[in-house]
Amino acid sequence: MDIFTAIKGRRSYRGYLSKPVEEEKLNAILEAGQWAPSVMNLQPWKFLIVKNPEMKARLKVSCQETLGKIYEASGWKWVSKFKIDFLTEAPVIIVIAGDPKKTGADQFLPGRGTGYAFSCCAAIQNMHLAAHALGLGSLWFSLFETDKIKQLLNIPDELDVVSMIVLGYPASSAAAINRKPLEEMVTFID
Numbered sequence: 176m177d178i179f180t181a182i183k184g185r186r187s188y189r190g191y192l193s194k195p196v197e198e199e200k201l202n203a204i205l206e207a208g209q210w211a212p213s214v215m216n217l218q219p220w221k222f223l224i225v226k227n228p229e230m231k232a233r234l235k236v237s238c239q240e241t242l243g244k245i246y247e248a249s250g251w252k253w254v255s256k257f258k259i260d261f262l263t264e265a266p267v268i269i270v271i272a273g274d275p276k277k278t279g280a281d282q283f284l285p286g287r288g289t290g291y292a293f294s295c296c297a298a299i300q301n302m303h304l305a306a307h308a309l310g311l312g313s314l315w316f317s318l319f320e321t322d323k324i325k326q327l328l329n330i331p332d333e334l335d336v337v338s339m340i341v342l343g344y345p346a347s348s349a350a351a352i353n354r355k356p357l358e359e360m361v362t363f364i365d
């Protein structure tokens with residue numbers, strides 16, 4: 176699959192089959208993350224692989240509580256209806272933790288120190304694209320509380336939980352979605 180087909184064809188999936196992800200495919204996806212660009216090539220990420228059904232169930236309970244808090248704070252109806260069964264359905268969850276100390280020179284600029292998170296996001300997107308190219312589905316999942324996830328997965332205190340990737344074979348096709356026209360997002364500066 177060429178890179179533009181992969182970029183345009185990747186979608187977020189929120190329903191998964193129980194079919195396991197082949198080890199070779201998981202390794203290829205992790206390698207795609209490994210080869211992402213990172214600030215000063217610091218590679219500030221750790222990829223934690225969760226397959227254990229009990230651990231996935233605990234993650235789901237924790238994220239369900241978090242959704243409750245988000246609903247209380249926002250009042251957004253979709254949040255109260257949002258189903259996160261994919262956390263237990265999907266065979267693999269990759270938790271991406273980043274080291275805020277490995278953020279490069281931007282730590283000396285006011286309001287910055289974000290380089291480590293940007294680097295992790297580059298790895299995350301590489302992994303999503305690799306998953307799609309290998310015929311898998313994935314979801315970028317961020318509705319969790321960092322401290323709770325750290326405690327559950329025994330993640331060292333100095334790391335930040337940047338995101339999760341839900342990974343597996345999709346149960347159905349993804350919802351149709353489009354993008355704003357390019358003209359709305361591009362400005363050519365003379």
Ligand SMILES: Cc1cc2nc3c(=O)[nH]c(=O)nc-3n(C[C@H](O)[C@H](O)[C@H](O)COP(=O)(O)O)c2cc1C
Pocket residue numbers: 185186187188189314315316317318349352
């Ligand atoms: C930083 C980030 C966080 C996201 N968090 C969630 C999430 O917690 N739950 C979810 O269902 N989708 C999440 N998404 C997926 C977006 O909803 C999705 O990418 C967007 O709707 C566009 O759809 P597509 O990925 O199918 O093109 C996240 C995406 C990004 C980039």
